[in-house]
Amino acid sequence: MGFILKFLLTAVITYLLAAxxxxxxxxxxxxALLLVIVLGILNAVLKPILKLLGLPITILTLGLFLLVINAAIVMIADALLSGFAVDGFxxxxxxxxxxxxxxAVVDMVVD
Structure with a gap:
């Protein structure tokens, strides 16, 4: 039950943020529901690969390169979904x- 609640709350959050x-x-x-699914898949499959490839840059920037990786994941989701769009980096x-x-705040409240 907790998984479904977190999934729906994340979808509501993404819908409101995009609005x-x-x-x-x-x-x-x-x-928004599709975006949550796509972001979850990309974070599970692609993000570890990008983190491993960008490890030297992440160390040099003291972790700030992880923000670039997160933005890249969102831009990839934008390219995959026709109902979601971001204007730029x-x-x-x-x-x-x-x-x-x-x-993260919602996860702390729900758990």
Whole structure:
């Protein structure tokens, strides 16, 4: 039950973030559900590979390169989904940072 609740809350959060953040657009709640699924798959499959490849840069930047990896994941999700769009790298970076922070807070409250 907790997984379904977190999934739905994350979809609501992504829908609201895309509606309120400048530079990010989403078609509807169904697109938000699809975005959560795609982001979950990309974070599980592609993100570890990108983190491993970018390890030297991540060490040099004291971890700030991980923000670039998160923005890249959001931009890849933008390319895969027709109902979600970000206007550029800065918008993807802002979307990924706010989504991460709000999702972490929701996860602490739900758990």
């Amino acid at each position: 309120f953040l400048p530079g990010s657009h989403i078609g509807g709640f169904t697109d 800065i918008s993807a970076l802002l979307f990924s940072v706010v989504l991460s922070v709000v999702t």
